[in-house]
Amino acid sequence: MKRMLAIFRRDIYSSTRDFLILYMIIAPILLTVGLKFFIPSAASASLQFALNSKLGAEVIEEFEKYGSVELYSSDEEIKERVGKIDDIAGISINDKGNFRIILEGNESHDTKEIPRKIVRSIVSGEEVDVNYKVSDIGIQMSPIAWIGGISLIITAITMGGILIGLNIIEEKESKTVKALNVSPMSRLEFIMGKSFIGIIIPIIDVFAILWILNMLDVNLYMIAVMTLASSIIGVIVGFLIGVTSPNQIAGIANMKLLFLLVGMSIIGAILIPQSQHFFLYWVPTYWAFMGFKGIILKTITWSQLGIYVIWILGLTCGIFLLLKNRIRKGLA
Amino acid sequence: MLRRYFGLVKKDIITGFRNYFFLAVIFVALVFVGIINFVIPENAEIKPNVYYYLEYEGENSNILGDVLDQSEASHSNIHSVTSRDEIVNIMEENFNSIGMVIKAVDNKPMVEFIMQGYENQEVVNTLILSMKDDLNSRIRGDIEIETLWLTEESYQENIPFNKSVLPIFLAMEPTMLGLVMIAAFIFMEKDEGTIKAYKVSPGKIPEYLASKITLMIILGWISTIISTFLVVGFNADYLNLLIIVTVGSIFASALGLIIASFFDNISQSMVWILAASIIFSVPFISYFVPSFAPLYIRVLPTYPLQFAIREAIFPSGNTQIIYSTILTFTILSIISFILAVFAYRRNLARN
Amino acid sequence: MINVKNLYHSYTNDENYAVEDISFKIEQGEVFGFLGPSGAGKSTTQQILIGLLALQQGEASIGGYDIKKPKEELFNLIGVSFEHPNVYKKLSGLENLEFYKKMFSVETEDSMKLLRMVGLESAANKKAGGYSKGMLQRLVFARSMINNPKIWFLDEPTSGLDPNTASEIKKIIRKKNDEGTTIFLTTHNMYIADELCDRIAFINEGKIELIDSPRNLKLKYGEKLVKIEYKENEKIKKESLSMINDEDKKKLNKLINEGKIETMHSQEATLEEIFIKVTGRGLK
DSSP states (O other), X not given: OHHHHHHHHHHHHHHHHTTHHHHHXXXXXXXXXXXXXXXXXXXXXXXXXXXXXXXXXXXXXXXXXXXXXXXXXXXXXXXHHHTSSSOOEEEEEOTTSOEEEEEOSOOOHHHHHHHHHHHHHHHSOOOSOOEEEEEEOOOOSOHHHHHHHHHHHHHHHXXXXXXXXXXXXXXXXXXXXXXXXXXXXXXHHHHHHHHHHHHHHHHHHHHHHHHHTTOTTSOHHHHHHHHHHHHHHHHHHHHHHHHHOSSHHHHHHHHHHHHHHHHHHHHHHHHSOGGGGGGGTTOHHHHHHHHHHHHHTTOOOHHHHHHHHHHHHHHHHHHHHHTHHHHHHHHO | OHHHHHHHHHHHHHHHHHTTHHHHHHHHHHHHHXXXXXXXXXXXXXXXXXXXXXXXXXXXXXXXXXXXXXXXXXXXXXXXXXXXXXXXXXXXXXXXXXXXXXXXXXXXXXXXEEEOSOOOHHHHHHHHHHHHHHHHHHHHOOOOOEEEESSOXXXXXXXXXXXXXXXXXXXXXXXXXXXXXXXXXXXXXXXXXXXXXXXXXXXXXXXXXXXXXXXXXXXXXXXXXXXXXXXXXXXXXXXXXXHHHHHHHHHHHHHHHHHHHTOSSHHHHHHHHHHHHHHHTTTHHHHHSTTOOOHHHHTSTHHHHXXXXXXXXXXXXXXXXXXXXXXXXXXXXXXXXXXXXXXXXXXXXXX | OEEEEEEEEOTTSSSOOSEEEXXXXXXXXXXXXXXXXXXXXXXXXXXXXXXXXXXXXXXXXXXXXXXXSOOHHHHHHEEEEOSSOOOOTTSBHHHHHXXXXXXXXXXXXXXXXXXXXTTOGGGTTSBGGGOOHHHHHHHHHHHTXXXXXXXXXXXXXXXXXXXXXXXXXXXXXXXXXXXXXXXXXXXXXXXHHHHHOSEEEEEETTEEEEEEOHHHHIIIIITTEEEEEEEETTEEEXXXXXXXXXXXXXXXXXXXXXXXXXXXXXXXXXXXXXXXXXXXSOOO
């Protein structure tokens, strides 16, 4: 234990010396603050209309029900605005006093169709007598908020792993691993000592991220369990990067592949229909994503969480056992 | 000068090759091609899925039924189910979905829209409007509205969903590759001390940095060509695509150099470089939701980049965006390269 | 060829100088030795001259070029052999030289010939990452000759080499010097300085203590040095005493008078002993 703490202290020391730990903790937090500013504008995202102010207050008001309205005094200005990259529909009137829609041509279906529907609703009356009612299933949190939050949590967890990896590469490069190998310290102690850092950074960051995003009303015990389980992924990956990379440059190349995998599992979990999620079952971060999603959206039970944790632990242990010899050789 | 530059480039290519950079880039491109071609479904939608249940059987039921059937036939994201409970269950599983139940209340059809809860009022209004319009059009027929097309009408949406992801990959991987990778190169040479040997030769800093950036461009080209060819074959404007990737790559690499110059080792700089790449990925949201483009997204250079790349891969006749993006990035590249040279003059003098 | 006047350098940008008021002149074809212990300011001076450190205060020119604004021509003129080997580990020895060759716009040497000269011919196509320390040292040495430098900066060129290789390296240095190369040699090894240098500067705590030829130094200090062993408090003590220093002379007289001397030899001083005499400290 004493020796493990010594390893841990060395890592802390060598990382604080150049503010690395501070950066690693702060970077996800800064990004979270950015996300917090981003969420409201993303949540209010809607269609955009460029209206000729000649259309009059009533029409303008009608369009404002469906999206954000920008006013222009001439069709030329509208055309210039419509020509920009983003999707916006121009609406004006022609010489005969009829509505005219101005489009670039490559807009999405809604930007093309909705203004026509609005215009039709203005120029003609109701034909079918139908009542409308709106209800919801009670999910107030926008997907941007929880997807962004979870992505940052997983980023923070991966950062812990990266730090371990870089520390090991540094020890390998300075040949201090060799000195430790001839000391009475066992390899397990070395591994445990190195792992502390990869667990502490995620815990600090995860709670900070949830706090900034006002998400602390979730089951915090569940968060703690999930964070611990997920940070083991980071730790194992950190070791893999550390032992398989002969130098920092190779470490970075390996990290690129790692980020690809992590990003893939998150994007996949969002985009791929549930029925095809088995494609992603082998990626441990997929289960981390699903776990955090369940906790933050409060749809998960302890037993489900347990299954996710078993998946994570099973997969990471599997990877570890598969590469045990590689790690042993890499540290020798 | 050119002799030195080519000497440096040759050396950087050999070093990059022996550090498996080429292999890593090819591998990543192939993985992405695999994901695009085999994992992401062709007809996936960013737009929410709509699940409806038609319970109403009164006088207008045939109109309602026709409208819904037609919508279901023409939009892949509209599905019919058999009870309200089923709708709610599906919606709890899939955050990107809404429901619709039509039943009789006081002998009149009543359309209930079931939302997730986070949607804003504009979205709800638009849904009601669409439904009303579809029903009214069925009765009174279509009313044509005069439409002025600035270019020609085209549907980028006809691009299969999986292939439409390619521009995002190209904007992030080949183009922004240098942002992450170039720092690794610089710090390796710093550790080896070879930069000192270079400094006492007649070689100059701009040549040194230009060579590193050249390697990043070459890696970017390889990644671009492999992934684009395997996804869309010959049907892309390769020349413009490679020009966009080139200028984008210069900008990203020079930016990576500037960030790296502030730090003593790769670990420190990597945190900020990764943060920068996360920020550069924010505009990808606007790619999928094109009417969402607040100022802080539009000012990020990856915003026009992704649309320019899309235009080069799936031409829609809007070449304007390609040229304006190339111009923007050329200017950005020149500025960032000059800044990078200054940053390294300062950095190397300090050490 | 090298002209240095009142050179100062502070790493902390204050009055805390690493080198202070350094002035010297090196003539064409001369081998000039910079001799001093670690941390004396040898490397700092050399790094300023070759442009790795900024010139803060003072003047310096190499081959007529002001080093304040180092030009391409200046770097074509000089060769630098670094103390700590700095080569591309992923490139072979030959590739390292071939690459470096292209950086120069003057006539360059054949890479293979240089590798042969330093005994790396058989390892030419092996990656430098797999070289031993001594091999790397020789590769760096070979690299510094690639542009046929007119002025050659050598930093501890033989440290870490076995005696055979070291003597080969010394032979090369002498040969180059015979061909007219001016050499600036930094070392804390007095033997190599003694063997190779026409003139030597003793540098200590950032200042040049003296500049002279090894021969003059020995004439001045050496012949008049006496090595004695004497008994004091029942213990044998060894000491070298100068015959020109009054205090030493007094001490010798006293020891002779007291009859404590066991052995006594007159001998030529080594540069190290002279260094100790002059600076009051050793070369280590």
